Amino acid sequence: MKFFVDTADTAAIAELYELGMVDGVTTNPSLIHKSGRDIKEVIAEIAQMVDGPVSAETVATDYETMVKEGHEVAKLGDNIAIKVPLTWDGLKACKQLSGEGHMVNVTLCFSANQALLAAKAGATFISPFIGRLDDMNLDGMELIADIRDIYDNYGFETQILAASIRSPNHMSEAAKIGADVATAPPEVIKKMAGHPLTDKGLAAFLDDWAKTGQSIL
Numbered sequence: 659m660k661f662f663v664d665t666a667d668t669a670a671i672a673e674l675y676e677l678g679m680v681d682g683v684t685t686n687p688s689l690i691h692k693s694g695r696d697i698k699e700v701i702a703e704i705a706q707m708v709d710g711p712v713s714a715e716t717v718a719t720d721y722e723t724m725v726k727e728g729h730e731v732a733k734l735g736d737n738i739a740i741k742v743p744l745t746w747d748g749l750k751a752c753k754q755l756s757g758e759g760h761m762v763n764v765t766l767c768f769s770a771n772q773a774l775l776a777a778k779a780g781a782t783f784i785s786p787f788i789g790r791l792d793d794m795n796l797d798g799m800e801l802i803a804d805i806r807d808i809y810d811n812y813g814f815e816t817q818i819l820a821a822s823i824r825s826p827n828h829m830s831e832a833a834k835i836g837a838d839v840a841t842a843p844p845e846v847i848k849k850m851a852g853h854p855l856t857d858k859g860l861a862a863f864l865d866d867w868a869k870t871g872q873s874i875l
Contacts, residue, residue: 659833660710662819662841666693666700668707670844675708682710684763684785684821684841686741687717698734705735711783713763715741716751724751732760739763739782744772749779756780763819770804777814783839788832789822798822799831806836826850 660681663674666689674680683704690697701714712735716727724747728740732755739761742748752762756779763783764776768791776784786805788798805818820832823842826849832840 721747777816783819785821787822789824
């Protein structure tokens with residue numbers, strides 16, 4: 659499973675990318691707002707930092723303007739994935755932009771039917787939002803599994819990009835189901851390394867090592 663980091667914080671991206679923990683980046687208007695930077699400036703910088711896809715979201719709600727915005731953000735780097743919402747106009751924009759050879763990330767997916775439409779429209783990525791479904795007492799992982807089944811049934815090449823990841827458990831569950839990509843905030847990716855038994859075992863090893871009075875260096 660590929661890891662995308664869900665942030666517009668270039669320092670966080672650089673740290674994870676150097677460790678090989680980032681295969682791409684996803685951004686959205688909320689993350690751009692949080693960064694406090696100009697959208698074109700920060701997206702262009704991120705696109706130069708990583709080799710993989712960088713999702714940059716359009717903000718228009720009508721087809722014509724969405725396509726125009728898509729063309730504009732695509733100029734920011736050869737690895738830009740144009741992000742459009744899963745609306746009828748968004749699907750129309752996806753069909754147009756993907757037909758022109760652009761990567762397209764269809765976002766805000768909450769049903770298998772929506773994911774099926776996105777694949778038919780030529781989406782490069784479909785972004786089902788796990789955490790937001792969980793917030794409504796629905797099982798976000800069931801959606802990932804349903805999309806996986808449908809795509810495998812018919813050989814759709816659209817990649818399942820598990821989004822709205824809230825915890826390390828979300829990451830491992832998405833991987834077990836077969837999501838192609840999971841995008842998560844930097845702090846969630848870092849938490850994947852943690853385990854109380856690792857901490858306990860390390861503390862015991864260090865305590866015993868101290869009693870030896872030795873030094874490796």
